[in-house]
Amino acid sequence: MHTIWRVILVTFLCGSPLGYGYTPGEMVDSKIPTKTLMPKVKVDSGRLEWVPYAMDLSPWPTLGEDDPRAIPRPQLAQYVAPLRGDAVRGRMIAMDTRRGNCVTCHEIPGEDWPGTFGRKLNHYKQMRMSDADIYQQIYDVRITAPRAEMPPFGALGILSDQDIRDVVAYLQSLE
Numbered sequence: 001m002h003t004i005w006r007v008i009l010v011t012f013l014c015g016s017p018l019g020y021g022y023t024p025g026e027m028v029d030s031k032i033p034t035k036t037l038m039p040k041v042k043v044d045s046g047r048l049e050w051v052p053y054a055m056d057l058s059p060w061p062t063l064g065e066d067d068p069r070a071i072p073r074p075q076l077a078q079y080v081a082p083l084r085g086d087a088v089r090g091r092m093i094a095m096d097t098r099r100g101n102c103v104t105c106h107e108i109p110g111e112d113w114p115g116t117f118g119r120k121l122n123h124y125k126q127m128r129m130s131d132a133d134i135y136q137q138i139y140d141v142r143i144t145a146p147r148a149e150m151p152p153f154g155a156l157g158i159l160s161d162q163d164i165r166d167v168v169a170y171l172q173s174l175e
Helices: 004-014 087-095 131-143 161-172
Strands: 037-042 047-052
Touching: 087 161, 131 161
Parallel strands: none
Antiparallel strands: 037 047
């Protein structure tokens, strides 16, 4: 059974110099198939060891074709202005591995984690997207990009309305 974090982790590790040569099977705990393994650098060895990720990710269905679990149909967000988001809190959500975890896929300014899968979020404000459009992308990107692999954070209940507003405020602050 696959999870979104397993997909994200595989994408990151197989697509970066850090994880070159590792297979998805090495990143899954065979004793607990709904838990992924996280890489930990073995100092001065040039190798990684795999340690269990602290969280069971099975409640998060993926958008992958091989995940048999039902996922909700794409949902239009019910955004009501004004935004009233907190950019500082939004950044914390973007960096939190148990919530937004945007940094896993996206490059975020000021972070060493390179984000190898999603678009770069540097200078996001220059894209001149409305708060409502960004809110929709985070709530359920499948409305505008049906084949996107980004989790529908709002539709799955991963992030609350206020969480999404905070992330929007953070993205709009990236000049």
